[in-house]
Amino acid sequence: MTLSDLLEQIESVHFAAQMNIFSGFRSFRRALADHEYVDALMDHLKRHPHDNERVFQRFLDLLDKNERPEFLHPYDPALACYLWVLGETNPRLAYSAVEHALRTPRLWWARRLAQYIVEKAQKTVSQTIALGPGTSFSVVFSPRDQSTFLRYRFAGLQPLRKQLSFGTSSTDVGPREEDKVDNASFRESATYQIGRMAG
């Protein structure tokens, strides 16, 4: 089956009717991960990695294809599917797709999946950088300069901000008022930062 055939199946009424029956995000994710179309697309992308770009482009094209913008996006399940597949096969493109998804209104499953990818990436970072007793840290994303920061809190010391360079070492950028970053700004900006996390 060609890539075009696979994409057509994923954007079909049949797929949307199957995937829009769930009452919880966990069930939706499980069904997506087990779906034969998703399996087929992942297999294809493993054999033809250059097609990841085509899937990503298709994702962007579909995002704009909401002819009745007052309602939930008609391709929401398909968009979620592409996000999921890219997340499994090409994290760099996935994070870029997350960025677009979080900026697009009227998404349901795709938006929740985008948030899930963001949160999963955060947890990965947290787990990677474990600190000793008496210390804690938060991952902080700055909407102002679109950098990713790690905030350390050592007992009895001033907060120190460090810019992370993923996969290499970290660089001091000096203290800032990180708490000015509110949730609304986070929603707007998170995906830029996550893109950097992918390196």
Added chain:
Amino acid sequence: VSVLLLGASDADSSDERPIYARSGWRIPQEKPDGMDIELMRIRAKERKSWRGRIILRSLSPYPYNCVGMIFASRRAWIEIDYIYRIFLEDGYRQISRDDVKQGDVILYKNYAGEPSHVALVVMVEKFGRTRNIQVLSKWGPEAEYIHFMEDVPEWLGKPAEFYTERIDQ
């Protein structure tokens, strides 16, 4: 370790109408956008082609789910993951399949043993030792169906547990 979570749901917005369990516990809810009724109609027709015995009861552009249908009068999307807490806070108890009556609730579970769906019993037919149970069932955000309790797509799971808040006569 404190991790700042991103992407707070729109359910946190101030226009959310709170829903409480009988105990007073505020039930968390999500807020999907409304759906195009024509699109829902097309998908409902597609589902009917898979399972001819299901009866489409209604389509609603207001996006509630199965939990919202039963526990929030079709006014909210409540994640199925909260279902045990809702049973507890609303005073439900588990019963056997043989004790099921109209108005009771069936909990479906998927192959991983996770709660995946709930449906409201609307009819119990007895033919000798056989009991056919019909339910009112909301599939995801789109359509309400009336169907025999086993007549759901595989991913919605299988009827696994039965609950009631009836007071025994």
